Amino acid sequence: MASDVGRYEESSIIGNGSYGTVYKARDKVKGELVALKKIKIPQGEEGVPMSTLREVALLKYLSNFDHPHVVKLLDVCHGQKIQSERVSLLYLVFEYVEQDLAVYMEKCPPPGLPITKVKSIMYQLLDGIDFLHTNRLFHRDLKPQNVLIDHQGHVKIADFGLTRIFDMQSVLTQVVVTLWYRAPEILMSSKYTSAVDIWSCGCIFAEMIRNRPLFAGHTETDQLCKIFEITGTPSLGEWPEDISIPIGAFPRFAGSQLRKLLEAELDSFGLALIEEMLLFIPENRILAKDALVHPYFSDIAKSPSQVDR
Template sequence: MAQSERGRNDSGDHQYEEVSLIGKGAYGVVYKGRDLKNEGQYVAMKLIRIQNTEEGMPMSAIREISLLKQLEAYEHPNIVRLLDVRHTPVLSGEIQLKLVFEFIDQDLTTYLEKCPPPGLGPDRIKDLMYQLISGVDFLHSNRIIHRDLKPQNVLISSDGQLKLADFGLARVYGFQMALTQVVVTLWYRAPEVILQAQYATPVDMWSCGCIFAELFNRRPLLCGESDIDQLIKIFE
């Protein structure tokens, strides 16, 4: 599925060149890319489409992106850096957003898969959890609930630094759509989210607990195949 290393640039954006496809999901498409105006350094580019309005980009999306850019000023060590935001019209009713992030080549799932037996030691688990909670605390302190914490959204740099990704974007591209199409997300989802009840910051702590168990077991703790099955496994 990966594109050639020659890259391509179909969007008319002459700063960022697509190198290879990282993944597709309910949220959109993510590419590994190069920043041609910054010595060709690698970046991660998330392309998402949002519904346009008669007045242009929805205010909710503008507010969300503005908040993300404000948070970037803090340069928190456990939050992936948002480097740039671009937007282009796609269809009359849609706008494509290109969110450019620092590139980190592995997530927590890959990190655990590469970990040799017998697995992570207690000190390493403690360090990872400290970094995870530090990042979550920063988001909560700025009134952001991640709502989709899972190993695929937890990145690990080559020097062992943990960074949260995909936070604060849920309202931009419609969280209900994201909730229904990716089963794996169920495994880290708090009961109140599954039951579509009111929820707040504790849902992220539930996800952290699921990740904590996975660091020890090297496999997910609660692997439901549907909303109902997930609730049954939680109650059991």
């Protein structure tokens, strides 16, 4: 049963995202800090749509596993209806983590994150993604702002599943969506799978290495051009058949420049891994479960969720 939102005392705004406003708050019953996400759900004829409630129930169910690298949904609270907007307020209460990866990278003094820290963050991120994919969930909007990290370096994925909830309800916001971590198939409105998350992980991996985004486009077309400039323009045989945009609309770029950009900071195993993450054809990208046993991570101590692999 959902709690009364009055149980949580808001103290400050953490951020405004595409899914609503997030507040730092205190659980007055347990005395613990929480992250309180206030979101607007379009009303159906009987209030909050059943599809949304099912998705929230799934998120709550997955939180029972207490995975170390996925932020835990602690509570769900129903708020009031706003009849003028035909929406209902829904509050999702998550465990509180001090900062996201974007802030963490900004705070890191030059020349940036040490390679040992990059490797640790990537391993934890992939471990969380593997858990989501094993449970048939994929993120679709993975970026540094959705990767939380505490002062001990523990990583937790946030906002998983929420894309699906809001896509079903066609919620529109004024928030500008960052394209930099989106897979080509999403940018081209083609069919996609969990491989989109692996692409995003590759982009985050490269950004931690370079201390700046790998593909910083301004529009979908510009983003694709930025990708092809570094990875090489796909061949006609690789071009998806289910999209309207022709391959001829893009310049012809030579083979991948990725290795040249990163070879000064990454060893051969790291270069091989990131290349497998950033393959144009989704089916060819490495799976999260396979990335976790990649030679690049051979010196990483296994996390609790990996001991039985």
